[in-house]
Amino acid sequence: MSNKRPRSGSSSIDKAVVDVWQRELGQLSSRSFAHRLxxxxxxxxxxxxxxxxxxxxxxxxxxxxNEDGDILVSGSDDRRVILWDWETGRIKLSFHSGHDNNVFQAKIMPCTDDRTIVTCAADGQVMLxxxxxxxxxxxxxxxxxxxxxxxLAIEPGSPHIFYTCGEDGLVQHFDLxxxxxxxxxxxxxxxxxxxYRSVIPLNAITIDPRNPNLFAVAGSDEYARxxxxxxxxxxxxxxxxxxxDYFCPSKLRGDEHVGITGLAFxxxxxxxxxxxxxxxxxxTRDMGLGPNPLPASPVSMGSDASEIGGDHQLPASPSAMDTDEKVIPQDYKGHRNCETVKDKTIVNCIECHPHTMVLASSGIDDDIKMWTPKALEKAVLPTNIEQKPRPRGWMYRIASPQDLLLQLFSLQRRRTNSEHGGESSAPGRELLELLLRFNDNSDASSDDGGDTASQDDLFS
Structure with a gap:
C-alpha cells in the first residue's frame, strides 16, 4: 500500500473539507489550519x-x-528602507538606512508597534x-x-534579541x-x-522556533553548524x-566546490x-554528525540532553555509525543556486506571509512582486526541471577581490599537490580562465548607491 501523498485532484479537496470541519469542532488549532492551508x-x-x-x-x-502581515519592509542597493501597505501598494514610510552600501537584510522587531527596524549591509554595519x-x-x-x-535572525517573539553573521566569520548577539x-x-x-583561509565566510543564520536557544549558521563550506x-x-x-552539531549530506562532505546559501528551521x-x-x-535532528564531523575522528555518542533541551533530545550520534546506516536527508531538486551574473530573471529572496497564502519576491529588478492564489487555472509544472547543465566548476562564485585571492591560494595548493602527477598545466589554464571570469564579473556588476530626497519620509 502506497504512503505517498496525493498530488492533486479530489483527494486534496476532500482533505481541505476535513480540515475545515476539524477546525470548526476545535480539533484543529487555527495555527495548524493556517499552516496546512x-x-x-x-x-x-x-x-x-x-x-x-x-x-x-x-x-x-x-x-x-511584520507580525500581523499587513506591512512589508524592504531594503535595496539604493540603501533605502521602505515600509509598504502591500495590499494597497501605498508607501507608509521611506527612509535612508544609514548604511554606506547595499542593504542586505531589514526586519521589523516583534512587539514594537512596527517602530523598531534592524538592518545589516554590505558595509558590514548593523543598524537600528x-x-x-x-x-x-x-x-x-x-x-x-x-x-x-x-x-540577521530575530529571536522568535522577542522585541530585544537578534543575531548577525558576516563574511568575516563572526557571529554577534545584540540586545536592544x-x-x-x-x-x-x-x-x-x-x-x-x-x-588557505583562516575563517569560514558566513551568509546564513536561523533560530529554532521551538527552542530559541538553538541557532544554526552556514557559509562557504558544506557544513551547517x-x-x-x-x-x-x-x-x-x-x-x-x-x-x-554539524549537518551535511554524506555525498558533499569534503567537497570544496559547494557552499550553503540559505538556512531555515x-x-x-x-x-x-x-x-x-x-x-x-x-x-531532522537525528541526522546530525555530532560535535566533530570528521569521519576519521572518534566521536562521542551524542550530546548531553540537558544541553539541548527537552524538545531536542538526541539519539546516539550517527557519526559513530557505518556510513551506509545513516539516515539520508530528503532532497529537493529543480533548480540550483549556481549563477550570480546580474540578470533580469534572477530572484534573490522570497518571503511568506505569516498567516495566509501570500508571497513577496524580489531580485535583480528594482520592484517587489506580490503573489496571491487568484489564478483561475492551475499552473503546469515543467517537465525538464533537472536538465539544466551544471556550471563550470567553482569560478562562478568569484564576486569580490577577497574571493579571488582565496581561490588563487587554493589553485597554488592544488598545483603543489599535482606537480608530480602530470597535471601541472591544468591549474595554469584554470587560473587564466579565473582571472578573465573575474574581470567580466567586475565589469558587469555595480552597486546602485546614492541617495535621493524623498517626500515619502512620513509615517502614517
Whole structure:
C-alpha cells in the first residue's frame, strides 16, 4: 500500500473539507489550519501576480513581513528602507538606512508597534532604526563586521534579541535593551583542507522556533553548524568552541566546490539547507554528525540532553555509525543556486506571509512582486526541471577581490599537490580562465548607491 501523498485532484479537496470541519469542532488549532492551508498544493499552483511595489532605485535584496502581515519592509542597493501597505501598494514610510552600501537584510522587531527596524549591509554595519512621532526616523549604529554582513535572525517573539553573521566569520548577539553587541565566536574551517583561509565566510543564520536557544549558521563550506546559546559564558572568558552539531549530506562532505546559501528551521525543528550548485536538503535532528564531523575522528555518542533541551533530545550520534546506516536527508531538486551574473530573471529572496497564502519576491529588478492564489487555472509544472547543465566548476562564485585571492591560494595548493602527477598545466589554464571570469564579473556588476530626497519620509 502506497504512503505517498496525493498530488492533486479530489483527494486534496476532500482533505481541505476535513480540515475545515476539524477546525470548526476545535480539533484543529487555527495555527495548524493556517499552516496546512499555506501548504495546499492547489493554492500554490494558483499563485498569480497580485501587484508590483515600485519605488526602489536598485536591486531589492530583502523583503520581510511584520507580525500581523499587513506591512512589508524592504531594503535595496539604493540603501533605502521602505515600509509598504502591500495590499494597497501605498508607501507608509521611506527612509535612508544609514548604511554606506547595499542593504542586505531589514526586519521589523516583534512587539514594537512596527517602530523598531534592524538592518545589516554590505558595509558590514548593523543598524537600528527607531520610528518616532510624525515619521521622524532615528538611525544608530549597533555594531560592525569586518566584511559584508548578509543576514540577521530575530529571536522568535522577542522585541530585544537578534543575531548577525558576516563574511568575516563572526557571529554577534545584540540586545536592544542595552544596545550592545556581543561577539560570540568566529567560524573556522572544520579541517586543514581549507588552510588557505583562516575563517569560514558566513551568509546564513536561523533560530529554532521551538527552542530559541538553538541557532544554526552556514557559509562557504558544506557544513551547517548548530549552536546552543546557553553554552556561552557571558563573562567574556570563553567562546562556544565546537558547535553542538554539524549537518551535511554524506555525498558533499569534503567537497570544496559547494557552499550553503540559505538556512531555515521548520516548526518541527527540521533544518532546511540550500546549497549553491547543488540541491536543497531537509535534515531532522537525528541526522546530525555530532560535535566533530570528521569521519576519521572518534566521536562521542551524542550530546548531553540537558544541553539541548527537552524538545531536542538526541539519539546516539550517527557519526559513530557505518556510513551506509545513516539516515539520508530528503532532497529537493529543480533548480540550483549556481549563477550570480546580474540578470533580469534572477530572484534573490522570497518571503511568506505569516498567516495566509501570500508571497513577496524580489531580485535583480528594482520592484517587489506580490503573489496571491487568484489564478483561475492551475499552473503546469515543467517537465525538464533537472536538465539544466551544471556550471563550470567553482569560478562562478568569484564576486569580490577577497574571493579571488582565496581561490588563487587554493589553485597554488592544488598545483603543489599535482606537480608530480602530470597535471601541472591544468591549474595554469584554470587560473587564466579565473582571472578573465573575474574581470567580466567586475565589469558587469555595480552597486546602485546614492541617495535621493524623498517626500515619502512620513509615517502614517
Amino acid at each position: 499555506g501548504g495546499s498544493e492547489d493554492l500554490v499552483l494558483r499563485l498569480d501576480l497580485y501587484r508590483k511595489l515600485e519605488k526602489h532605485k536598485g536591486c531589492v535584496n530583502t523583503v520581510s513581513f 532604526a527607531q520610528i518616532l512621532e510624525r515619521g521622524v526616523v532615528e538611525v544608530k549604529t549597533l555594531g560592525k563586521h569586518q566584511a559584508r554582513a548578509h543576514k 535593551r542595552t544596545r550592545t553587541a556581543t561577539e560570540l565566536f568566529t567560524c573556522h574551517p572544520v579541517d586543514d583542507r581549507r588552510r 548548530l549552536y546552543d546559546i546557553r553554552k556561552y559564558k557571558w563573562d567574556g572568558s570563553t567562546d562556544f568552541g565546537q558547535p553542538t 521548520s516548526e518541527q525543528s527540521e533544518l532546511l539547507v540550500s546549497y549553491n550548485d547543488e540541491y536543497i536538503y531537509l535534515f
